[in-house]
């Protein structure tokens with residue numbers, strides 16, 4: 001099968017969150033399976049990692065946008081089983097960050113991703129790759145299914161091509177004024193509520209949901225929530241119910257080449273479920289030292305690695321952490337909402353021996369926290385899937401999570417005999433405390449704790465099963 005993946009980020013090239021991990025790992029998984037040819041399109045941002053040997057496809061091609069014509073270049077890299085094409089346009093992508101500055105979203109994000117979507121479709125022609133399936137991820141690629149069903153409807157190159165649209169997070173919708181509809185070049189006749197129209201403007205996410213041949217999201221439970229709970233569907237629950245026959249949930253996996261405590265080169269000592277204690281303690285002591293916390297291996301360490309965003313519920317945890325000082329050590333890595341960053345800075349300043357906070361993106365420190373902590377806190381208000389809890393389990397760090405979205409699908413709650421973590425229910429300050437108290441009690445009983453650790457480390461969250469589910473869905477989509 002010829003597969004095109006289209007996304008605005010993919011690890012290890014550019015990343016702001018779990019979307020990048022999923023696009024990178026899934027592309028490789030698909031490419032490794034016999035009979036698949038996979039190419040991945042990404043924007044050529046300024047600060048790409050691991051692209052030292054980028055090659056250039058000779059020539060340029062043209063994309064209409066508004067009343068103008070933009071030039072686009074393609075550069076590429078052979079990355080394992082996948083060819084990654086970077087769509088180049090300096091005006092739109094040669095910028096310090098992916099989507100925003102500290103002051104807010106780039107005001108021309110509509111144009112940037114109109115260009116990207118159309119450049120993927122023209123790019124396939126430019127390199128002569130006729131896709132059976134174009135797998136689009138999140139709002140930034142939502143116009144691709146729409147173009148296929150409108151502007152490219154009679155294009156012979158694409159007669160056999162079908163699209164799958166994956167929603168990684170329905171809270172981000174790419175909602176723009178009507179002018180974006182005009183710039184994209186769709187015909188006015190399609191500007192109706194059942195197609196493009198959205199509160200007088202255009203939503204790229206809605207467009208993807210309406211026009212894709214199949215739609216999915218990243219866990220079965222989130223797929224149910226976004227259809228039935230208005231607080232989780234963010235206005236699109238009716239449309240998703242309307243498309244329910246073509247809408248399903250496929251849970252994410254993690255890349256076990258990157259996330260494996262036995263072989264992780266960033267850790268001071270590797271460990272597995274059988275040789276657990278020595279390695280875990282070495283990682284814990286190194287983490288405490290690096291973070292300047294009390295060097296006491298007896299005290300439980302709670303880790304956080306997260307975007308600081310309303311979604312993640314970490315505003316609810318600030319006061320909770322104060323209540324545990326002296327008994328528990330906290331290491332928090334997270335950037336985002338400036339107010340929350342400040343609150344955590346202050347918390348760490350006031351409690352220097354038991355709370356450490358780092359407000360940046362730091363892959364290495366993330367590995368060290370997953371390995372060095374005993375518990376991993378994730379009080380999300382909603383969570384399409386969540387990768388952090390999967391990584392934490394793999395590292396024998398038990399997740400303490402709210403019972404929402406993919407967290408409910410992937411964590412088995414204590415006291416079940418096969419428990420792998422703890423549920424916060426309800427999601428309030430007291431709810432977090434109750435879950436932490438239960439977890440700390442279990443931690444005090446070493447025999448019981450190791451049983452839980454073994455359960456968590458044995459959970460299979462690799463991509464094997466989910467990548468096969470995607471392939472099955474592609475087959476269903478193209479017949």
Ligand code: ADP
Nearest residue numbers: 017018306307334360361362363366386387388
């Ligand atoms: P989301 O995509 O909503 O942010 P996920 O749990 O799916 O949540 O994925 C988050 C990914 O981003 C994980 O790989 C996590 O380790 C990583 N991450 C989040 N914040 C940071 C940070 N400050 N530094 C390094 N990695 C981070």
Ligand code: GLC
Nearest residue numbers: 018019168383384385386387
């Ligand atoms: C989004 C979601 C997260 C999910 C990730 C990858 O960023 O917030 O829950 O794991 O996408 O699908």
